[in-house]
Amino acid sequence: MEKQNYFLGCNYIIEMVSGKWKPSIICSLGVEPKRFGELRRYLLDLYGIAPAEKVLSQQLHQLIDDQIVKRTNYNTIPPKVVYSLTDRGKRLKGLLIQMAEFAESIQDDSVNFKYSSAVMKGEAKATRQK
Secondary structure (H helix, E strand, C coil): CCCCCCCCHHHHHHHHHCCCCHHHHHHHHHHCCECHHHHHHHHHHHHCCCCCHHHHHHHHHHHHHCCCEEEEEECCCCCEEEEEECHHHHHHHHHHHHHHHHHHHHCCCCCCCCCCHHHHHCCCCCCCCC
16 A cells, blocks of 8 residues: 655545545434444435435445444344444544534634534534425
8 A cells, every 4th residue: 555645634634534425424423323324314314415325335435444434244134234433533523523613613694504513513403404
């Protein structure tokens, strides 16, 4: 595996979480572990749109490769797979929450956030606005 070079450590983190769904995946799994279908339904309920299965699968596998998410296989019939955050993923979720809180603190009339950092923390229930 070729070593990656970055000018700053933050560039590494930004690359790690880049992807339309990655921050939402991380925060969702930080509330509670989920199966693939549960995660997709959660995102659909939250945003009114869900990632395509292929996109969700790709982003989950990238997060697994980056040791942010772990995939646990249960030897049952039918097979059961559950996704959850690693310790690294839990720390990254905390950083994403800090970023959201910072964004909320500098928010002006030119920006609107549909969900607050409280939703990311699991302190508030997000309901889709119709």
